[in-house]
Amino acid sequence: MGLRTIGGWLQEQHVQLHMGRWLLELDDARAEREFTSYDDVRGLAEGRFALYIGIALTLAYGVVDVLVLDELQLDVSLVRLAVVLLFACAVVVTGRAIWVGRHLQVSSVVLLTVVLLMLGTTLGRAADFPTEYLTTSCTVTLFGAIGLLRLRMHAVLVMAGVYSAVCLSLPGALQGVDALARNVAPTLGLAAIAVVIGFSLEKLRRTDYLRQREVEAEQARSDELLHNVLPAPIARRLRTEPGAIADSAPEVSVLFSDIVGFTPVSEALAPEELVQLLDTMFREFDELCEARGIEKIKTVGDAYMAVAGLPEPDPDHAASLAELALDMQRTLARLSPAWPSPIAMRIGIASGPVVAGVIGRRRFTYDLWGDTVNTASRMESHGRPHRIQVSAATHALLESRYTFSDPQVVDVKGKGPMTTYFLLGSNL
Template sequence: MSEGTATPATREGRRSWRGRAGLSIQSKLLIMLLAVSLVSSVIVGAIGFINGRGSLHDAAVDQLITIRSMRAAEITDEFDAVKRDASLHSRNLSAQTLSTSINAGFAALQQEEQEPGEIEELQAYYADTFIPELEARTGDQYGDSAFIPESVAGQHLQAHFTTQNKDFDADYDTLLQDNDPDDESAYGQAAQQYGDYFTRLIQEAGYEDALLMNLDGDVVFSAYKGPELGTNLLTGPYRDTSVANAYSEAIATNSVNTVILTDFERWIPGLNVPSMWVVSPVGNSDRVTGALAFQISLDTINNLTTGSEGWKEQGLGDTGEVYLVGRDDLMRSNSRILIEDPEKYEERAVNGGVAPSIAKRAVEVDGTVLLQPVTTQAVTDAQAGRSGTTTGRDYLGGDSVTAYAPLEVEGLDWVIIARIDSAEAFAPVSDFTRTVLLSLLGILLGVSLLSLLLAQVFTRPIHRLVAATHRVAEGDLDVQVPQGSRDEFGDLGSAFNDMASSLRVKQELIDEQHAENERLLLTLMPERVAERYKKGDEAISEAHENVSVVFAELIGFDDYARGLTPEQEIGHLNTLMRGFDEAAEKAGVEKVRTLRGGYLASSGLIVPRVDNVRRSVDFARNLLGVIERFNAQNGTSIGLRAGVDTGTVTSGLVARTSLAYDLWGDAVNLAYRVRSVTGQPGVYVSQTVYDRTREVFTFTEAGTIEAHGTTETVWKVA
């Protein structure tokens, strides 16, 4: 339409447009889109940041609480087991017989005259051997006769046993095996006859030491025959120890069901090493003849608190640990930092307020039990019977997240603490914060650009396009936009119509391609894995028990292929792989993947099979038949080596970008290794496969390989 033929309304509209001095529709739209989008992005980002940061913080704390609870349960169960075992050991017939016989022998020794020179021998031993070693380790001073028993029997036993311990790192084990005082006494006969019971308790039950007391408080027998042997727990040098108190309490009950657990104390006969005991009367329901005291190994406690030093594997990262603290605010287990880096521990302990002498001593003895003080708020709250978490100063002066609780063990007033450095515990929170900020900046930039683009595109005819777009979105691909104008919007309408037609055609192609993709996807992986992949799983893996694995490798194909064209080579390789696939289907074996010169298959992975091992061996033998037929048809001399193993495997998608379904694990590795034990063609199986199929197939021994730290025999199928 020309200017001369324009209607009055049109001319008025043009004059209005020319005379307007405000912002254009495009500018207004741009401002509105930017304002709404930017404000929304900031609000959503802030809400997500606050909620996400709180969730990550709570997750870190919850994990620490869980670890603390698990360790507490393990420690409680272990102490219950120790007390139960001690009660059983003290009530069995061997303990009763030992107690009766040793008590009688000790009483008989008490009536005999003292052998000449025994006192002098004991004085020399303590003055020249034991006390110098004890003073070197404790820094205290002791009298030369402070530990010599008062009784004749006790002096006799120490002269014949204890004085033999000259080397404190070696002679203890010798004395553990030696139960003969070489004196032809009734005591000696009883010790030789029944003393092996104590030896087995130490070696098999895992106790650090074991003592047998009579009803008068005399230590009448000792596994290691140390300075406590022959002394009296009621009147002797160890009368003020916790084991003496536990003995008195246990005997006073006159019940073999009594079990008394002591806290750690420094045990002088053990050269001042921290020791704890479990004491139980010996006898039966009719009478009590004495008491047994079993020394609990310090390693037992440390293995429980440190998870056998497997901190990382158990969720404590690089700095986390679990430790125990007594009512005296001293540790009852070892510090992780001391175990991993003694020099760093000493430096941090001193900087954290620990006396340098204590820190140095902890490093020297390689332990913090009864040395490292812990006076944190977490310990105070736990000692008050409360459980909870806190963030603040730890026992070495650092900043830690701590979960604390009292330890529910009868007879022990301990608390359990789980801690991890705050920096490590909240590292995910810091990472999340950085990610949210970067993402928000990216969103703001993207929104700004998108708003600018949309503002340039949207005009009044957009409503028609929006309506048509909605219809397309609803699935109506036959929609057409009226092309009433000849400007850019007319072109846009024409393009939209073309787009709708194109979408219709493409949708048909997509539907066809989707069906084809579904079929191809199921050829690459099992159906259940394909379903998870289509749902967007980033990492798909499954563990499988009792799966047999076959790894087959072509021998000589490369040499044969050098004389072929690429088309011939791939054709022959496809022929072999089709033969392998047919053999797998016939044997009920699942193909995992194929390589240019190899073939990996499994049985029992997708479909559990009771006879998966037999099927795998059958399949491997059938592969030899496929190779023989190929050689006969093509005049070749290609060989095949196959390895078979069974066990636990893991399957899943490897390398997201290349989409490869694979299988890995010990069974796969061993199948791969056994195939090449001789380098000759054939089917080779592991010892496990041989054991399960030797009644079905004939085997010959092919060699050995190192697996799982042992030498394993490899067998060849005849």
């Protein structure tokens, strides 16, 4: 989903916690579904640990039963064994049944209800346990489940009600005024404490979740900005590799383009209009580069620079740039009626080795160096309007698939006479 995750919604819609009817939830319905899914996945992962804890505590209580009753009773042992087997089965099911993860809250409520009934009502009928002993066992189970199974408020309220009903139905819990005073207030008080604990833990989890998504959103936004400045592989390296980033590429193609007569046009337009026209044109050029896997290097004024074969190798780099150049000509012809006067473009392409790297510490940029870059620049500056001039190296890579003009010798500044060609179109 990219930035359109929970973190993105936090920034765009100001999603916050609210407490409607004592049930925590997020303002945005989709964000709420994302959180509950995330919370249940974590709860499922932690649930197996909680079940193992339940098995250990049940076995420990089995030992304490002997001390409380002064003897080992078969019925009590069978109930404890049944609880252990129930927890063990739950461990197996949570690892294999997909529906448990999708309905974790309901599954937890069902499991805990059965366990509380067995630890309270069934044990109370199996032996003459003190009411406080059974209540303590149920309380430990309830509080442990709320913390370890990540129960949310719907489930917490249900379990608080089940807990109260089980504890108040124990033998002797409501027999006489003294028993009523001893058991009702503590039971309801512990149930209320359980609700408060469940509320606080869920609020803490939700707050932590939102903060985590905010961090992820900011990281994604930072990555997006970085990728707008640098190629994605270079951006990843910049985050992980210390020092300067520099690579040599033996075979790439470099393109330069420039608008002919741009200065008079710029003087005839308001700044906003000029920027808008350039932005429209360069946006379309960027889309053409992205569609063909070509890396835009930079724009300088009305000039545009791109490379094929970097940072990802492209065995057909020359053809990729040839198609880009032809597309750029067609794009310019389509957009030129919007300009105040007819415009033309010179395009130059050269192929060969280059050195590429990231320079600068602030406002850094990914750039290219080498004779191939200089040659491509000269192909553009010594070219003609509406024409695509290529070097002899580029021509050699494309001559079987593209149509070219006859060779011409151009006296290139700083390089002397060079044989060049004009790309006319594709043979396909």
